[in-house]
Amino acid sequence: xxxxxxxxxxxxxxxxxxxxxxxxxxxxxxxxxxxxxxxxxxxxxxxxxxxxxxxxxxxxxxxxxxxxxxxxxxxxxxxxxxxxxxxxxxxxxxxxxxxxxxxxxxxxxxxxxxxxxxxxxxxxxxxxxxxxxxxxxxxxxxxxxxxxxxxxxxxxxxxxxxxxxxxxxxxxxxxxxxxxxxxxxxxxxx
Numbered sequence: 001x002x003x004x005x006x007x008x009x010x011x012x013x014x015x016x017x018x019x020x021x022x023x024x025x026x027x028x029x030x031x032x033x034x035x036x037x038x039x040x041x042x043x044x045x046x047x048x049x050x051x052x053x054x055x056x057x058x059x060x061x062x063x064x065x066x067x068x069x070x071x072x073x074x075x076x077x078x079x080x081x082x083x084x085x086x087x088x089x090x091x092x093x094x095x096x097x098x099x100x101x102x103x104x105x106x107x108x109x110x111x112x113x114x115x116x117x118x119x120x121x122x123x124x125x126x127x128x129x130x131x132x133x134x135x136x137x138x139x140x141x142x143x144x145x146x147x148x149x150x151x152x153x154x155x156x157x158x159x160x161x162x163x164x165x166x167x168x169x170x171x172x173x174x175x176x177x178x179x180x181x182x183x184x185x186x187x188x189x190x
Contacts, residue, residue: 037079
């Protein structure tokens with residue numbers, strides 16, 4: 001039992017180290033793309049994120065929500081959806097069912113291909129894909145930041161309105177004047 005647990009622990013450590021080493025071996029553009037995908041998926045995970053990121057994808061790639069949801073139905077995150085659309089856009093015929101299906105077939109394999117390999121096989125420069133995904137991510141973040149600032153400003157306006165709605169403090173009444181004290185008689189010394 002102890003040997004099995006030790007063996008499994010060693011296997012897990014080896015796998016984690018191999019994964020970390022594999023990430024270091026990825027070309028810089030693929031590393032950047034992986035970070036953008038993570039950032040875009042984080043943005044989409046916010047309460048209003050799916051609608052916000054989805055609308056940015058629709059704007060950037062001129063597609064409808066059905067196209068995005070179709071890719072999401074294939075267990076892709078919003079970041080990966082943006083990669084598929086950016087790749088398909090660069091192919092002859094643009095974002096079409098044929099192009100999207102060919103990209104997804106390469107991604108799913110066999111053999112399973114990474115985004116850089118797919119771009120190379122399709123004759124697309126990964127830098128172009130990276131640029132498009134970056135635009136979507138930046139637009140989604142900017143919109144989120146703008147909405148956060150708007151909410152903050154609305155909160156400040158509500159506070160000011162609340163302050164102005166408070167009743168004014170009544171004026172302090174003057175103290176009544178005290179009558180003067182009679183003068184003390186002078187004592188004579190005898």
